[in-house]
Amino acid sequence: MRSKFRHVALFGKYHATVTGGALESSRQVLDDVAQFLIRQGCEVVLDKDTALHTGLNLYPTLDMPEIGSQCDLGLVIGGDGTMLGIGRQMARYRLPLIGINQGRLGFITDIPIQSYQDVLQPMLQGRYQTEDRSLLHAQVMRDQHCVFSALAMNDVVVNRGGTSGMLELRISVDGRFVSNQRADGLIIATPTGSTAYSLSAGGPLMHPSIGGWVMAPIAPHTLSNRPIVLPESSEITIEIVSGRYASANFDMQSLADLLIGDQIKVRRSEHTVRFLHPEGWNYFDTLRKKMHWNEGA
Structure with missing residues (x-):
């Protein structure tokens, strides 16, 4: 039976940490997957950055907007970090994505x-x-002007720099004051990101079908400051009240040197990332495998 998907884009892992034998392995895997797709009747293209950094020049290339408008499936080969980057860029095009794990954890x-x-x-x-x-x-709002804007699939993190001393953050939800928090920082995580930094900070696991965000303090001064789950319709405002060298991180995108008075406004994006999973896929199977539940039982 021929493939339902005619035009498939391949995205690979090619970042600076991928060098030498690892880069050669990544290139070989991409070529193997491309040849498999061709045998299934697919037309294969590589995104330009993948082709450039891996040196794989056997296939046509397209940039991200061209892939979004011309392809009907994206195949991401790498780890969760690779999928985060591609997912953010492809969300606006509603391109469905399939992930092949060449990394470590592989939650997505x-x-x-x-x-x-x-x-x-x-x-x-x-x-x-x-x-x-x-x-x-x-x-990131400064003097009522937006100085930085980004999408995040995992989380938005406001944290202190490398020096000692906590941040003081003023937290509001939908314009209503919640609290002033003294902590090393604050995490706003999606259900996808609930298995990432938020989990390390004591936040709960959230099933991806739940419409909500986790707000989790990082090493709070007041131990009664606990993670809370908020509805995804909320707009969260984090204002820098005091502290030096604060920064904001949006998945792997960073803005350093936040200023006193800066506000980070977080809300749900109009876009979503569409994943395709194998038949019978189950989120709890993923958790059990990746978090090593039931081992030794």
Whole structure:
């Protein structure tokens, strides 16, 4: 049976940490997956950055807007960090994404590289599950002007610099004052990001179908400051009251040197990321495997 998806874009892991043998391995995997897709009747393109950094020049290339408008499937080969970056860029185009895990954890790249052909073949023929994941839209406001704007699939983090001393943050939700918090920082996480930094800060795991955000303080001075789950319709405002060298991070995108009085406004993005999973995929299976539950039981 021919593939349901005619025009497939390949995205690979090619960041600065991928060098030498790892880069050669990444290039070989991309080529192997491309040849497999061609045998299934797909037209394959690489995104320009993947082709440039891996040196794989055997296939046509497109930039991100061209992929969004011309392709009907994206295949991301790498780890969760790779998927975060591609997901943010492709969300506005509603391009469905499949993740093949060539990284470590793989919470959102859920197809093992060792068995990708067996798993991908029925998916390409239309046997898959669809899931939409929410995104955060964050803006840094300074003197009533937006000086930075970004999407985040995992989290928005405001934290102190490398020097000692806490931040004081004024927190409001939908214009209503919540508290002044003294802490090393604050995390606003999506359900997708609830398995990332927020979890390390004591936040809860959230099923991705839940419409909410986690707001979790980082090492708060007052121990009664606990993580809280907020509705995803909320707009959260974080104002820098005091503290030196504060920064804001939006997944892997950073803005350093926040100033006293800066406000970080966080709300739900109008865009979502669409994932395709194998038939029978289950979020609890992912948690059990990645978090090593039941081992030794």
